[in-house]
Amino acid sequence: MLRVPDKRLALQAYEQILELILTGKLQPGELVNERRLAEILALSRTPVRDALLMLEGEGLLLRQGSRGLQIRQVRIEDYMDALQIRLMLEPAAARIAAGKVAGERLSQLTGQLQSILAEGDGKRADRAVVREVDEALHGTIADAVGNPQLSSIIRTLRRQTLMFDLRSMPERLGDTCREHMAILAAIGAGDGETAAAAMASHLGRVRDSIIQRLTRT
The missing domain is CATH 1.10.10.10 (Winged helix-like DNA-binding domain superfamily/Winged helix DNA-binding domain)
Structure with a gap:
């Protein structure tokens, strides 16, 4: 006690x-x-x-x-390794979470994303607010699976990748919001396959944007 x-x-x-x-x-x-x-x-x-x-x-x-x-100094190799594991786990989590998240929670998250977009496609949004909503969305989906160990693993991997995300690609905020809303819409509709595909697409675009930035001449 x-x-x-x-x-x-x-x-x-x-x-x-x-x-x-x-x-x-x-x-x-x-x-x-x-x-x-x-x-x-x-x-x-x-x-x-x-x-x-x-x-x-x-x-x-x-x-x-x-x-x-x-x-810890997070190297790009560490980031990519963590993101690869997220690509294995989070689409599956989104599939299982479909239809299991309360409508009120989905509406709250969607409203917050819409507010960020209203701030000029996300580019002028407060980064702390963006990160908070991002954490809440992915955490809500992970928790909805009902497996505390899986949820803990996903949260840990996300923190490792966030250390890179916060220093890069502010231009992706708008796209990220729209991708997140697509995931929430599929989960709200109880469509597990679409939710999984939307999550995989979102994380894949994050990965591709990082690679594109690193190889830009």
């Missing part, structure tokens, strides 16, 4: 540190200073330490012996 508040604080610290990583305030290769982080987050070192262990377990932090933990 006494550990519940500590667990809650650890999750709070986890989300805040993850935000610092994803927004670039903690740079790849930077060593993590536990005491400094505790001061920044206005938390004790215990929940911060627990949060850092969680992030290490997800592969976003690397242990450098006596030097402590370091923000």
Whole structure:
């Protein structure tokens, strides 16, 4: 019973540190200073330490012996490997999730995507809002499968790819919103095959855009 508040604080610290990583305030290769982080987050070192262990377990932090933990430098090869696994898992998750997500939730997510598009095809939208909606959409689909282990794996893979996404391809925001709405529409209609195809198409276009950008002369 006494550990519940500590667990809650650890999750709070986890989300805040993850935000610092994803927004670039903690740079790849930077060593993590536990005491400094505790001061920044206005938390004790215990929940911060627990949060850092969680992030290490997800592969976003690397242990450098006596030097402590370091923000992982995500290489393009790591990104592509993670995206390939997502292409195997997430279309299957979308197929299973079809017809299993509450209509209210689908309407909420669709409305948020439409709002982003209204901000000038997504190009002027707040990146934090875009990421929040993206996380909510993929997380909702993963959770609807009813397999906590699968959901955890998908979320971990997404965080690894998000570290690259946030620094690249802002021009894809509009297309991403429309692709997401197509996925939600298929899930709402209970059409598993169309949902799976829409998810595979979305992730495939993300992959192709990355390759195109890297090979651009």
